[in-house]
Amino acid sequence: MRVLVVEDDRRLAGLLVRGLVAENFAVDVEYNGSDGLWRATEHTYDAIVLDVMLPGLNGYRVCARLRAAGVWTPILMLTAKDGEWDETEGLDTGADDYLTKPFSYPVLVARLRALVRRGGPTRPVVLRAGDLELDPAARTCHRGQKPIALTAKEFAVLELLLRRQDQVVTKAEIIAGAWDEAREPDPNLVEVYISTLRRKIDTPFRRRTIVTVRGVGYRLDGNRGEPT
Numbered sequence: 001m002r003v004l005v006v007e008d009d010r011r012l013a014g015l016l017v018r019g020l021v022a023e024n025f026a027v028d029v030e031y032n033g034s035d036g037l038w039r040a041t042e043h044t045y046d047a048i049v050l051d052v053m054l055p056g057l058n059g060y061r062v063c064a065r066l067r068a069a070g071v072w073t074p075i076l077m078l079t080a081k082d083g084e085w086d087e088t089e090g091l092d093t094g095a096d097d098y099l100t101k102p103f104s105y106p107v108l109v110a111r112l113r114a115l116v117r118r119g120g121p122t123r124p125v126v127l128r129a130g131d132l133e134l135d136p137a138a139r140t141c142h143r144g145q146k147p148i149a150l151t152a153k154e155f156a157v158l159e160l161l162l163r164r165q166d167q168v169v170t171k172a173e174i175i176a177g178a179w180d181e182a183r184e185p186d187p188n189l190v191e192v193y194i195s196t197l198r199r200k201i202d203t204p205f206r207r208r209t210i211v212t213v214r215g216v217g218y219r220l221d222g223n224r225g226e227p228t
Contacts, residue, residue, distance in 0.1 A: 006036030033057030
């Protein structure tokens with residue numbers, strides 16, 4: 001079983017690597033979020049051990065971007081934080097399990113084995129909401145038989161919403177999933193992209209697929225993709 005450890009504390013990372021190797025895991029390690037994100041998207045792993053407080057990109061952002069990119073490797077998040085809201089944030093961004101430091105090493109190994117046994121969730125190759133289809137591999141979008149031209153950023157935002165279909169997605173989550181950290185936009189720019197997407201995928205087809213949840217964010221609702 002191959003595991004990626006992303007942990008900036010080199011002493012702890014070394015202990016994790018030695019311990020997991022002793023348990024017959026094959027282990028790669030990265031020490032910041034940007035390198036961890038790159039390795040997780042370029043290589044195949046059975047599980048990822050991901051620290052939250054990382055330089056470059058924090059663990060929440062790494063997790064969100066992996067899920068937005070269609071990488072569904074099981075993720076066990078580690079954090080020195082405590083409290084139910086921190087755990088909720090980790091799980092809401094797509095993590096599969098969560099451990100607070102200091103943790104019991106046997107528990108970590110047991111949870112990793114459980115995640116590997118369950119495997120990652122199966123996701124559709126083509127994302128659909130009613131007659132709206134988005135093909136991440138082919139980079140195409142259709143409403144019924146009609147193709148819809150999207151810019152790269154519009155495609156990224158729509159893909160994130162489709163992968164989180166029927167869930168409320170905040171502006172911060174959209175930014176984390178669709179923009180590089182070095183080029184983070186003003187949150188109001190998210191509204192501009194949502195408005196543009198509506199003009200392309202909803203208005204010409206008399207649909208209302210992207211719903212505003214006032215004060216929270218947006219939800220792509222396939223059940224409401226009927227003519228208005």
